[in-house]
Amino acid sequence: MTISERVAGLPPYLFADIERKIEERRRAGADVISLGIGDPDLPTPPHIVTALTAAAADASTHQYPSNRGELGFREAVATFYGHRFGVALDPADQVVPLLGAKEGIAHICQVVLNPGDVALAADPGYPVYTTGPMLADGVAVSLPLKAELGFQPDLEAIDGDTLAKAKMVFVSYPNNPTGAVIEDDFFARLVAFARAHDVVVVHDNAYADITYGDYVAPSFLATPGASDVGVEVLSLSKSYNMTGWRVGAIVGNRELVDAYWRLKTNIDSGMFAAVQRAGVAALSGSQQCVRDMCKVYERRRDLLVHALRSVGIEATPPKGTIYLWVAVPDGYTSASFTQQVLEQADVVITPGAAYGPSGEGYVRLSLTVPDERLKEAVQRIEERVRL
Numbered sequence: 001m002t003i004s005e006r007v008a009g010l011p012p013y014l015f016a017d018i019e020r021k022i023e024e025r026r027r028a029g030a031d032v033i034s035l036g037i038g039d040p041d042l043p044t045p046p047h048i049v050t051a052l053t054a055a056a057a058d059a060s061t062h063q064y065p066s067n068r069g070e071l072g073f074r075e076a077v078a079t080f081y082g083h084r085f086g087v088a089l090d091p092a093d094q095v096v097p098l099l100g101a102k103e104g105i106a107h108i109c110q111v112v113l114n115p116g117d118v119a120l121a122a123d124p125g126y127p128v129y130t131t132g133p134m135l136a137d138g139v140a141v142s143l144p145l146k147a148e149l150g151f152q153p154d155l156e157a158i159d160g161d162t163l164a165k166a167k168m169v170f171v172s173y174p175n176n177p178t179g180a181v182i183e184d185d186f187f188a189r190l191v192a193f194a195r196a197h198d199v200v201v202v203h204d205n206a207y208a209d210i211t212y213g214d215y216v217a218p219s220f221l222a223t224p225g226a227s228d229v230g231v232e233v234l235s236l237s238k239s240y241n242m243t244g245w246r247v248g249a250i251v252g253n254r255e256l257v258d259a260y261w262r263l264k265t266n267i268d269s270g271m272f273a274a275v276q277r278a279g280v281a282a283l284s285g286s287q288q289c290v291r292d293m294c295k296v297y298e299r300r301r302d303l304l305v306h307a308l309r310s311v312g313i314e315a316t317p318p319k320g321t322i323y324l325w326v327a328v329p330d331g332y333t334s335a336s337f338t339q340q341v342l343e344q345a346d347v348v349i350t351p352g353a354a355y356g357p358s359g360e361g362y363v364r365l366s367l368t369v370p371d372e373r374l375k376e377a378v379q380r381i382e383e384r385v386r387l
């Protein structure tokens, strides 16, 4: 039997090594707390669950859905974009539902790339910015995000050869893993860059509403000209604690959205209509649940920042996302520091290098564990971690 080079060449699953180490510690009797994976611990708000239950009992949802998505879902996405971001979207041809943002990120590469074309991938970044292009026979080229530039890529620094082959660029703000947000004209510069080099922008908006204090994250599509050059990928996973439900949408440029839909008709048969109706409940209902959840994360963020500082590790509280991105102390690599925290405190954190070469020197801590477990993790870090 032969496995394709395309699949054989994929890097190992990001968390495989971490899961193995957790298993080893657990087998040795340790009570391991994982701040590794960003999967919200809180339940989906009840009004969304109720909408699903009612829709699932309606036999009209039981047949194949349309790949275009129910009109009600597309309208809810468009209305949400209008209210929330001030972006006008036509539900007829600028919105297609996704089985999660991950699906959109992986498959958009097949819409844009020919073999050998380059995708510029934010580094550190969500791993599918690299594996998506690989699966489309493209080449992912790292677009380093450096602390000194606020974890924005230096678009001027991309070399001419790479630019000549570049067909798309992946960015995401609020940013996983760095927690960086956009507070300047970066999106306008990105539109100008995309126009100048005929590059498609894919803005991954997975953390749009996970923000703290007064900060409100913009949509890339609110930037003048953005819909001419790109698409945005919306996810309901984090805003509404719906990671298991697999709901998102790809929105923006008509030609890309239409091509995406044509691709998708050959890959899956759409999203369960009952889930789409639950998605409508999420997007059209009160957004108080989102604000309440951000308060929970904000409290956890501050607890963790305090604990890290008390052991001599400087941490900047992020304005968005569910992660702390922390430089490792002198003398450590991201892997050796992760290892030490696991051994001394039985707390799992993620090595930054797992998100790309520019993540070396950092670790990522997730805020998605219940308060009591987080407090326990914090106490262990304070009492047991010795640098």
Ligand SMILES: Cc1ncc(COP(=O)(O)O)c(C=O)c1O
Binding pocket: 038, 099, 100, 101, 102, 103, 126, 172, 176, 204, 206, 234, 235, 236, 237, 243, 247, 248
């Ligand atoms: C930056 C980023 N994009 C996309 C996703 C995937 O989102 P979804 O659950 O909608 O597939 C994640 C999940 O953690 C993420 O961190």
